[in-house]
Amino acid sequence: MNVNEPKQGNALLSETPLLQVDNLVKRFGKGCSYCQQIENLQGDEESDIESARPQNQCPVCGSVLGCAGISFELYPGEILGVVGESGSGKSTMVRSLYFDDEVTSGSMTLAGYRDGQVNLFEASSQQKRYIRNHLMGMVYQNPYLGLRMNFSSSGNIAEKLFAAGSFHVGSIRDRAKELLERVEIPLKRMDERPSNFSGGMQQRVQISKALANNPPLLLLDEVTTGLDLSVQAKVLDLIRSIQQELGVSMIVVSHDLGVIRMLSDRTMVLKQGRVVETGLTDQILEDPQHPYTQLLVHSLL
Numbered sequence: 001m002n003v004n005e006p007k008q009g010n011a012l013l014s015e016t017p018l019l020q021v022d023n024l025v026k027r028f029g030k031g032c033s034y035c036q037q038i039e040n041l042q043g044d045e046e047s048d049i050e051s052a053r054p055q056n057q058c059p060v061c062g063s064v065l066g067c068a069g070i071s072f073e074l075y076p077g078e079i080l081g082v083v084g085e086s087g088s089g090k091s092t093m094v095r096s097l098y099f100d101d102e103v104t105s106g107s108m109t110l111a112g113y114r115d116g117q118v119n120l121f122e123a124s125s126q127q128k129r130y131i132r133n134h135l136m137g138m139v140y141q142n143p144y145l146g147l148r149m150n151f152s153s154s155g156n157i158a159e160k161l162f163a164a165g166s167f168h169v170g171s172i173r174d175r176a177k178e179l180l181e182r183v184e185i186p187l188k189r190m191d192e193r194p195s196n197f198s199g200g201m202q203q204r205v206q207i208s209k210a211l212a213n214n215p216p217l218l219l220l221d222e223v224t225t226g227l228d229l230s231v232q233a234k235v236l237d238l239i240r241s242i243q244q245e246l247g248v249s250m251i252v253v254s255h256d257l258g259v260i261r262m263l264s265d266r267t268m269v270l271k272q273g274r275v276v277e278t279g280l281t282d283q284i285l286e287d288p289q290h291p292y293t294q295l296l297v298h299s300l301l
């Protein structure tokens with residue numbers, strides 16, 4: 001597959017979302033009676049584009065709204081791109097979805113967990129662990145967050161399989177081989193620590209670990225940022241082919257519209273913790289409606 005080729009159409013969207021997020025709020029800081037009314041920090045969408053004053057910071061108590069009421073749906077087999085400038089809340093959003101950060105309020109349901117009837121943000125820590133181990137995978141920009149650098153690559157995968165209840169050493173080893181082969185890590189290096197690997201290889205090991213238990217949902221946070229362009233292209237190509245092969249749904253966070261253009265079916269644009277525009281990626285890139293999206297798109301050109 002050539003990464004320079006345009007995407008082959010959009011995923012077939014089924015009627016029922018795999019993931020539904022409603023009104024996700026994440027506040028950093030204690031908050032006060034002023035900023036608990038989120039609309040007080042709303043700002044003027046049209047005029048604050050160039051403004052230096054962050055609209056997501058409370059002028060009274062100084063708390064910051066990382067996510068200020070984000071709602072969206074993700075359908076089976078779909079790749080949703082999340083784009084926005086630095087500080088727009090992209091990482092806070094995915095970290096919240098993966099339970100790395102505890103949210104302030106909001107709800108998240110997954111079709112594969114108790115028929116989508118449970119707000120996962122309110123689940124117990126044991127339930128959250130189950131969901132992370134069986135139903136979600138996460139790939140971080142910084143491989144040190146997703147990998148244990150003092151374990152071998154196969155050991156990293158084994159850890160994820162153990163966590164989901166696999167204990168048969170032979171099958172774990174076979175699965176590790178299969179996954180590492182899939183992400184093109186030479187098998188003779190499977191017992192080496194990822195700290196010996198290049199940045200692109202570390203990201204590929206992270207991807208294989210995240211996929212170990214066949215989760216229906218994969219979260220990818222700036223996974224190619226900081227890699228050389230040719231390495232970046234290989235990792236993006238891998239992500240795209242894995243998605244086509246396994247049909248896994250993905251949320252791809254990037255500040256780089258080139259990455260979004262290549263991978264995502266639909267795109268959600270964030271600004272200061274809020275969704276300003278969502279639509280088919282081609283439409284967002286070719287005919288952006290919101291002034292902020294227009295600025296982002298034009299800065300790509």
Ligand SMILES: Nc1ncnc2c1ncn2[C@@H]1O[C@H](COP(=O)(O)OP(=O)(O)OP(=O)(O)O)[C@@H](O)[C@H]1O
Binds near residue numbers: 066084087091093
């Ligand atoms: N631990 C924290 N404590 C206080 N504020 C935070 C914390 N983490 C994030 N923020 C704030 O939340 C807002 C959203 O940050 P976030 O890192 O999610 O943005 P981003 O779009 O991922 O940016 P980048 O691409 O630069 O990482 C920013 O204003 C940021 O300063």
